[in-house]
Amino acid sequence: TADEGTVRVALVGLGEFSRDHVLPALAGEAEGTGSDAPTDRTSFCDITALVSGSPEKAESVADRYDVGRTLSYEEFEAGEGVDSFDAVYVAGPNALHLDHARTAARLGKHVLCEKPIETSAERAREMVRACEDAGVTLMVGYRPQVEPAMRRLRDLIRDGVLGDPVAFHGWFTGHILDGAGPDQWRLDPDLAGGGALMDVGVYPLNAVRFLLDADPVAAQATTSAPDAEFEGVDEHVAFQLEFPEGATASCTASYRAQADDRLRIVGTEGQAALNPAFDSEIRPELTLEVGDERVAYTGPYVNEVAEEFDYFAHCILTDARPDPDGRDSVADMEAVEAIYESAETGRRVEI
Template identity: 85%
Template sequence: MDLDAHFEEFAARDWQTAEEGTVRVALVGLGEFARDHVLPAVAGDAGGPTDRTSFCEVTALVSGSPEKAESVADEYGVETVLDYDEFEAGEGVDAFDAVYVAGPNALHLDYARTAADHGKHVLCEKPIEASADRAREMVRACEDAGVTLMVGYRPQVEPATRRLRGLIRDGALGDPVAFHGWFTGHILEQGGPDQWRLDPDLAGGGALMDVGVYPLNAVRFLFGSDPVAAQATTSTPDAEFEGVDEHVAFQLEFPEGETASCTASYRAQDDDRLRVVGTEGQAALNPAFNSEINPTLTLEVGDERVEYTGPYVNEVAEEFDYFAHCVLTDTRPEPDGRDSVADMEAVEAIYESAETGRQVEVGETES
């Protein structure tokens, strides 16, 4: 098995063509992920040069909590702090070129549309929005404004995932046959009973919308095609999760007969990994979806088995640099808005299948 071409420069940025430039970013929402992961990687000292961004910096904060925003601004030396009304009114827009939209899924469109109206590029946290219709509206708003829209699926820029896609494209596994992926954990323990992820109107769903979209997006990225049908089941045995799915399992069918089997859970042992089985071999990533990971890529072809763990890469820094690089070079991101609309169409088919007990064609639920 000749893997030199794929592993020789395992962590190389195969997407990078520019060497310099800076995109100034406003963080819209200062939740846990933005404070504990984004700011250290983009605005702070996250531990070393490989943990920091090269093409972007945080220059503005938008928050509904003035005390929190001022505290964060002081810690990271961010000069511009806005509340949501000021952001919508266009105050401080000269301080940033792009926005990172976090917070409740059902508010993403409003913030992204405001940014687009002000001519600002948008990096929107996954899964883009709470419905496919609102996702399409976001795409239209950004396209009409001529701004870049990217959705935050970090694994698409994680080196091991990109090397795996290269192996699949080069036929190292033969023809893809099946994908298995899962993302589970005790994910809501830190947020308390009033967090927005437990509000179906704000979240648009439960475990599927939060962590299940990672294997869903990954199989589309690795196979290079979209599912045509979904079969699924959800369950919510705990009363505190009423209105959102606590566990989800779904199977997808693809145009050439490939299948994907995926699970996600809000209350299960922490685990996230994927496996691709082909006609000539198989490959696995472990872990695969969490942030700031160092996954091991395992390949089995015939009797030969190779296991490779590349150097650590901060996925958050990679994601923000990839977005900024796309803005600087006027390049369309791979996880763009239309890519995420396809995810949401599959999500809606999954939920309809779970509700009706039948297989649902993807796109069948489109209004």
Template identity: 55%
Template sequence: MALEDAFANFTRRDWEDEPVEGTVRLAVIGVGGFARQRALPAIADGRYCESTTLVTSSPERAADVAEEYGISHVIDYDAFLDGDGADAYDAVYVATPNALHGRYAIAAAERGNHVICEKPLETTLERTQEIVDACADAGVTLMPAYRLQTEPTVRRARDLIRDGVIGDVVQVHGGFSHPLLESAGPDTWRLDPELAGGGALVDLGIYPLNTTRFILDAEPTGVYATTHSSGEPFDAVEEHIAFQLEFERGATASCTASLDAHASSQLDLIGTEGKIHIESPFGGVVPQEMVVESGDVRMEYTGPPVDEVCEEFDYFGYCVLTDTDPEPDGEDGLTDLRAIEAAYESAETGRRVGVA
């Protein structure tokens, strides 16, 4: 592939053969900050999904959100589990704390609803497997919300890697940090290990983990990790983590994540014949800035920002409407949980841990 060809029609949706008619009606389960600020606007701006139901602990407090997006059905969690208003939606978007994903995803699947679920799918491998099995048994689509897999810059990077533009990938460097306490108080569920399942790794580190796996089309075989916390309110989960992944074809990925640092994200892939740099890939609205070096040739691409959350929901809706299996699937979620559990074991034991 010539670099000029890689940058041509950069933001194309290579997963969309042709537009289709219809939309997938979504019940949004959990109306927290991300759902309000990112998911609901992205769904409204997209083509293939529409929000028709909100599921929240306090329907009264969500009335303004429902009015803003023209959502007529607002119910609480118990009503959802009881099946109230189930004829108003075709699929669910699960945006609750991590440890509650299984409860609502499985209930939805058993009613025949498709499922798009925030990452990680659950807090343990066993509970993640229960979600995967329930969706498979019901014959419904399950898609973990790995929005980077639908984002144009990441997809173009995968194309370049597949075509050998930078040779064999040898090293990957990925990092994601965010000052959590600036956007959430110390009582946030993200600092509760029972609800979150961990700290910086499950909240932020999962982005370079999953994105690296996707771009390389390879699975980790081992991990070495270290964690650090400075004290309250990070005394129960890791505040910072550094982990190194070993991949089956010899590449290594050095990744970091922090819940208490200046907002930053980056991804670099270094090969035997060149390298790829993606600017700020993990923050939500990617600036579409990429630098590719291949031999003596260096090219830069800068384009209009793309809302990867909108891409994610349109991709999910398109897959449901066309009966297409999404690339991020249950096995994808299981693989990440295996790597996450191995990383925590490594951090606790101080040794390399294999990823089965």
């Protein structure tokens, strides 16, 4: 149990990310890139239950990873098997995160919720409230925040190495839904809450808030969906955010473009770039240019998923508030709503 140094986690939703990334990472089977990349496993948590709408899939995954308990969504809601886990990992379509988090909170279980937290700021606030009222920990799974190079970059910015931050550029593009088919929940605005912005644009949005340790005060944006299959959600999005001290962030996200994810930040005294910035498996390179000096830093390989789960478990075991917590994601959702409003009205929207 949590008191004995291990947090027992129930995975809710056995989608692609749970099966291909979370379970292998927690079992110490995830492949890293580079010859020096060790396989990681978690020290402070174990998967002890699987919640799924598909009993066959749940059984076969449970066999594969030696997980003791499988539950349907109905059994989970009814509190069956409640003694087999201390915390819940909420994956699955964005619009279902709140219901599962509420169930977990009602059962007195801590919540690690996948990004984006939900489909709106109001639903994000409801999740924060439910977890606070129940006295359980809520963390949102922005894995790049545990990446050593991203954290090193944040320290450099905090220490003023780049001078005053002036401009941030970030993007996350890819052929993300190629071959997914029309039934894919990411194409359903009710289940996804939006398109490329909600799915991948939130990474540069969350990263710039993390790096500057500030929230944007206004947004301007353009969205488009030139291809028929993306009707109803944004296929491409470009947005600009203004920060209180005058810095700006210009970000691009796309469901149908050459795969790329990186960021660059320029300040009055220097600039830095992170490439790739948001990939879960490739170790990023941080380059820093100050005056005539140029240095490159590649941190130790870290399996971000294992690290994120261990950090979440460590917060529970030490009764610490996680960073990013649920409130951090409310700020993301407030920016997302301003971005969509600006794209719709063609106006600059204050946040």
